[in-house]
Amino acid sequence: MKKFNQINRDEKTVKKFVIVIEAVKVNVANKSQWNWESKCDLGEIYAIKVDNHRFYTLVCKNLGYRELYISRYGRKQTNSNDKKLIATINSISKITIQKLLE
Amino acid sequence: MSKVNKIDTISFDSYLKKNRTKIDESLVSLRFMKEVDYFLDYNKITQRKLADDIGCTEAYISQLMSGVKKINTSFINKLEKHYEVKVEFKILPKKECNYITSFANTFIQININIDDSFEALNMFSSKNSPIEYYELDTDSYTIETNG
Structure with a gap:
């Protein structure tokens, strides 16, 4: 949540983030915005790319709909943080999805 | 966890x-x-x-x-x-419905309903999002009518 607040402070990053989500909804996102990273038993893992921010998102298919769970945060890949990002992505497979009735 | x-x-x-x-x-x-x-x-x-x-x-x-x-x-x-490429633009109706009308061993018959002139008979429907499962290039299909 802390990183969302950071994005929220800047109108430009909010705009970029919203455009990625809307582009994913209508299937027009490109790899510069929404990149396939990995897959696990829960589903596919994609990265929402907003400047240096990376929001690793679990995509589950449910009754033909795609459900997006933004699960982990990372920084843009560099030579020095490569291993850390792999560990971050791998940790998504250990997530428990809780669905609560309102 | x-x-x-x-x-x-x-x-x-x-x-x-x-x-x-x-x-x-x-x-x-x-x-x-x-x-x-x-x-x-x-x-x-x-x-x-x-x-x-x-x-x-x-x-x-x-x-x-x-x-x-x-x-x-x-x-x-x-x-x-x-x-040295050419970009093409096309204006297509937005409410295009693709109906799978019958399944056989070797093929799936699909009616591409562009102008509502087709009558959908024995229609199979799916609750799945069509965008995810059927990406059709309508140019490569020929529309056949049964008399």
Whole structure:
């Protein structure tokens, strides 16, 4: 949540983030915005790319709909943080999805 | 084990409402940029190389790819001229319905209903999102009518 607040402070990053989500909804996102990273038993893992921010998102298919769970945060890949990002992505497979009735 | 946080949907929705038109304009541009992305991928051209080839900055290409800036005809013209390609535009009806009408061992018959002149008989329906499962290139299909 802390990183969302950071994005929220800047109108430009909010705009970029919203455009990625809307582009994913209508299937027009490109790899510069929404990149396939990995897959696990829960589903596919994609990265929402907003400047240096990376929001690793679990995509589950449910009754033909795609459900997006933004699960982990990372920084843009560099030579020095490569291993850390792999560990971050791998940790998504250990997530428990809780669905609560309102 | 960790829980999944719920995003603040209130601010997200209000931002969307306020900027709906601008976002929709960006999505039109992104529809084209997705084609450009495929083109670059297929031809193993980097964004840096594209920028150099058509005489703009890498930052500009990045802004087009993120939807922050929108495409213009100058960009399309430069792309066509440098790579000797032709960009085609088509106006298609938005409410196009694809009906799977019958299954056989070797084929699936699909009625592509463009102008509502077809009568859908023995229609099979699916609750799945068609966009995810059936990506049809309507140009490569011939429409046959049964008398």
